Amino acid sequence: MGLLFDIFINPFVEMASGLDFLLQVLWEGFVSGTLYALIALGFVLIFKASGVFNFAQGIMVVFAALTLVGLHALGIPAFLALILAVAIMALLAVTVERVVLRHLVNQPDIILFMVTIGLTYFLIGFGELVFGGDPKSMITEELGLPTGSTVFDVFDGIVILQHLDVAAAVISAIMVAGLAVFFNKTRIGRALRAVADDHQAALSVGISLNQIWAIVWFAAGIVALTTGIMWGAKSDVSFALQIVALKALPVLILGGFTSIPGAIVGGLIIGMGEKLFEVYWGGLLGGGVEGWFAYVIALIFLLFRPQGLFGEKIIERV
């Protein structure tokens, strides 16, 4: 009886009695949600255009952020370092396409997936070799990102908004909108979706897979860099970030692997859901539920709606 009370009644009473705190929790969840969404977006881009689940997306986030910080540490001004980091992500995209993908056209998906696992470990090793394994701090101020915070008085209490978090949310929103337009309205975007549907047919109408793949990996690289900057500014830039990046998996299962809106909504649901669950229900399980909550949600979705909330319909003609 007491347990049922703790599960179904108590948390809501707590929420109602401390609305300002609830709002704070939701906001924190929202911000990590936007970052999950950004990482998931990187996955969606590559998955949509090449049907490859890019396991390396998480490490690309770390690698991009490390590159930026590392370049700055060499004495290069922040904005120049940013441009160089973008250029390096472009180089990485072209290299991946030339060295790996080009030779594996039309191979089964699982082979391409294995390749991205290989790429992950290569990037970890290479990153450690070049930048060392120590956590570094993001050059937040140098990049002109706001750092202060604003305190709001609401519900007889306070809610604190970090300016950095606001910036993260805004930048994510711009990025997402831009990508949506790119995918649906441009010639290259249409070609990307065509490649996603059918490699062979895309080749046959004269779409160059090599070009498309390089473009899409570059786009994913830019998304990774953005995520890396934002996440790095919130915590540190270290290889541990890629574990966080794996949270994109449940986000994708929830939102659907092929849907940009799905990645966003999925990210927000997971981000806010896990914070709420941690704060209000976590005590029942001894805390630490934030780590696995997302995966449980994903499992439930897999059972009942495998294509996700917004996933592409599985077309079957009868």
Place this chain on the structure above:
Amino acid sequence: MNVVDKIDPETATETVLAVNNIEVIYNHVILVLKGVSLSVPKGGIVALLGANGAGKTTTLKAISNLLHAERGEVTKGNILFKGDEVQSLSPNELVRRGCIQVMEGRHCFEHLSIEENLLTGAYTRSDGNSAIKADLDKVYGYFPRLRERRRALAGYTSGGEQQMCAIGRALMSKPTMILLDEPSMGLAPQLVEEIFEIVKNLNEREGVSFLLAEQNTNVALRYATYGYILESGRVVMDGEAASLRENEDVKEFYLGIAGEGRKSFRNVKHYKRRKRWLA
């Protein structure tokens, strides 16, 4: 000895596509084409006939350079499109030059609308949006059904509509030559007839040359001007469509009409059939 030598300069200018004695090997070991030669005259419809596994699709893919994606390669002979060797070109370069393949089984982009599908066909073009719009209208003119369905996802359209979409998509690249692989596959006879009518129309009005691989020998020989018959990776017979239609062997093996009453195919020994072709 080589086929190239036989083509004199005058006729060579009228040949859009010349395939000279090509050999194709998959995975470095499997020999699929053992010396296929054929040519398509400018503005012609040429049929490539033969049973399953005879090498029709492989021949088309060798021409359009889609073989590499399947680990196949042309190991001997050469392919000339408008007089230039094209084996080493990428598929997109070949499309840019005006030779495009419509693959067997249609291969529309399922999650794109019909109109988006058609627009992907214009990917290699750089002559501006208004020209592409005009061609889109033209394609809708040939395939009124596609105009009605243009907002529908291609995956939800019928087999006939998908075949039209695939041909229309190829047309959007402004081709001079279309390699059409098995357009009749899985379609009702009436629709097959409709598709072939459109092919003929396109050929006459747009001047597009066609090389079409077909199992439906009957229909193909009615619309084509010339035909090649492939068996086990070799051309075993070729000739004007009209004369092929009258040929006793073709009648017997491909049209199902026996000269002297019906014979069971089982009773004709394999080597004998081959011998007859080769004679």
